[in-house]
Amino acid sequence: MVYQQQPQYGQQMSTPQGGYGQPPQPVYGAPPGAMPGPSMPAPEIKWSGLSTGGAFKVPVIAFIGRLTSIVEDAGSQFGLRLIEKYDQVQILESPAPWPWATIDISIKYSDREESGWGRHVASAKVLGIAAQAPNLAAAKAELIGKMYELRQKDETYGEDAKTGQTFHGDVWRFVRVVQPGQAQTFPQPQYAQPQPTPVQPVGPQVAIPAQQPVAQTQSPAPAPAPQATGGLNLTPDPSDTAAIRAKKLLNGRALNEWLGVALIDDRIKADPAFINSVYDQSFIVGLKASGQVTQGADGKFQVVS
Incomplete structure (x- = not known):
């Protein structure tokens, strides 16, 4: 089977030289039959100049951590995402225990101010961090290496121009910068417990069966303890x-x-x-x-x- 590159949207295939039916000239380093096409420059990740026109859910609501790197992930089927990596994590609020000392938060990139990325950027600028940086590459110099408190919340931002549907998604906001040497107290994390929803009887009174007992989470079996120090x-x-x-x-x-x-x-x-x-x-x-x-x-x- 001979590999034949399909024309991409907006790209025209070259007409073979030498008349109809003549094979095109080979392109060294390309698959057999592939035609040369225009190279597309890598998009610039904006930190400023977002137009005015969601993030993957992490089961943590608020934490303190040190930002160690920001990675661009272009492999997602939902478009470009920015992954911020944090270590030295202290959980402040979470719906479930998070026993790890690191957290990666993934934010879908958009060049709009009214988006998850736009509001994330704005929260950093409010704190005076990389306020004048034109792009992410310049902002990293001020962002990385600092300790931050961050909080995640479901927010709405704008409407779809065609459907009128409100956009909403999880937004990670920088709350504060934890200064070096600043005394810190880390409260026990708040783990939200689901509350039963009361159900009002409708129509004639009927016998409501007694609520079944809720299975309790079993504590882990104790591991062998080390010898006394x-x-x-x-x-x-x-x-x-x-x-x-x-x-x-x-x-x-x-x-x-x-x-x-x-x-x-x-x-x-x-x-x-x-x-x-x-x-x-x-x-x-x-x-x-x-x-x-x-x-x-x-x-x-x-x-x-």
Whole structure:
């Protein structure tokens, strides 16, 4: 089978030289039968000059994290997306536990101010970040490396000119910049619990069956706890096992603070079998069950043995 490139929209195939029926001249480096076409320049990602004319859902509502990079993803079937990568993540609000110390948020690119990307950009400029940058390449120099608080919310922005349908989507907004050395308190994350919707009887009174009991989420089985830390030496040591290192890092930290340091610790990352007990929190369950740690009203853990 001979490969034959199909003409693209707006592109005309060249007429073979030498008359009808003569083969075209070969194009070196191209598939057999392919015709040369105009090369399209890569689109510039705008940071300013958005016209006035959604993001993939991440199950986190608000968090604090350090922006490490911004990646352009042109492979999505829904168009170009910008992926912002954050580490040192502290969860502030989430509908479900997020045990990882990193988050990637993906935002669909649009050159319109009234869009998810446009409002995301505007929230950064309100904070004085890259306010004069003409494009993303220039903005990265000011954006990357800083700690931010971000919040996601479903918003509406404008209407479809043809259908009148309101556009809406999830918008990630920069809330504030966390300055280096600034004292931080990380409250226990708020996990939204679904509430039952009351149903009003319609028409004649009928017997309403008793509500079935709701299955409770089972706590993870406790993982084997490490041996008591002799002398309560809580200083990390190169000879620590992954379990001992995780236990030392837990002292004086709340759950999300601990996850933020434990999941990036080299000793812990080197033990894939153990790190699963960090993700599902069975490691902490085991420590509490054996009386090696206590948890205060502020959510912070204290190693006692």
